[in-house]
Amino acid sequence: DSGVTQTPKHLITATGQRVTLRCSPRSGDLSVYWYQQSLDQGLQFLIQYYNGEERAKGNILERFSAQQFPDLHSELNLSSLELGDSALYFCASSRDRGRNNEQFFGPGTRLTVL
Amino acid sequence: AQSVTQLDSQVPVFEEAPVELRCNYSSSVSVYLFWYVQYPNQGLQLLLKYLSGSTLVKGINGFEAEFNKSQTSFHLRKPSVHISDTAEYFCAVSPNNNAGNMLTFGGGTRLMVKP
Numbered sequence: 001d002s003g004v005t006q007t008p009k010h011l012i013t014a015t016g017q018r019v020t021l022r023c024s025p026r027s028g029d030l031s032v033y034w035y036q037q038s039l040d041q042g043l044q045f046l047i048q049y050y051n052g053e054e055r056a057k058g059n060i061l062e063r064f065s066a067q068q069f070p071d072l073h074s075e076l077n078l079s080s081l082e083l084g085d086s087a088l089y090f091c092a093s094s095r096d097r098g099r100n101n102e103q104f105f106g107p108g109t110r111l112t113v114l
Numbered sequence: 115a116q117s118v119t120q121l122d123s124q125v126p127v128f129e130e131a132p133v134e135l136r137c138n139y140s141s142s143v144s145v146y147l148f149w150y151v152q153y154p155n156q157g158l159q160l161l162l163k164y165l166s167g168s169t170l171v172k173g174i175n176g177f178e179a180e181f182n183k184s185q186t187s188f189h190l191r192k193p194s195v196h197i198s199d200t201a202e203y204f205c206a207v208s209p210n211n212n213a214g215n216m217l218t219f220g221g222g223t224r225l226m227v228k229p
Contacts, residue, residue, distance in 0.1 A: 031215065042222065043206075043217075056215070094215060102163070103160075103215065103217065105150075
């Protein structure tokens with residue numbers, strides 16, 4: 001158990017819908033990262049937050065957005081869902097934004113878009 | 115920008131045999147290097163990391179990796195595998211600068227240990 005929790009574990013929805021994925025980092029960790037794992041794209045970095053502020057952005061679609069709240073939990077919002085958004089979404093956290101901080105991964109949320 | 119190539123998508127091996135999982139990377143800046151393991155229906159767990167210093171890095175579960183700067187490689191090895199090592203292994207890099215800690219992953223190698 002990494003100490004990072006993600007809810008829900010599974011999510012099934014339809015095209016065009018909007019969903020919210022939630023992540024609680026390990027106690028004391030200030031940085032949160034979101035990654036997408038899909039069969040065709042592999043594991044891709046989406047976005048990083050540090051202490052409530054966006055720190056780095058990767059291949060995140062404009063239909064996707066994220067935020068980190070004062071209690072440091074984070075939410076990833078996916079809207080206008082398409083079939084190709086079906087994937088495993090991982091959250092990871094690290095102690096701070098130091099360059100060599102180990103990232104601890106949650107168990108993931110499996111999103112299926114029908 | 116960085117990229118990571120894992121040359122083998124699947125590696126079948128018999129129990130107690132040695133194994134090497136290959137990883138090559140490309141980057142315009144210096145990087146930190148990582149190996150993660152993903153067991154079925156679980157998240158990723160860090161096996162080992164190279165930040166600086168000795169190029170031979172030892173990790174958990176008897177794994178080790180060697181950083182070769184001239185060949186831009188970071189191959190993972192284990193002298194004797196167990197059935198429980200069956201999993202997906204990911205090589206990853208993170209830029210050694212102030213651009214954030216994001217990890218760039220390779221495509222993964224599925225290690226299949228047979229009895």
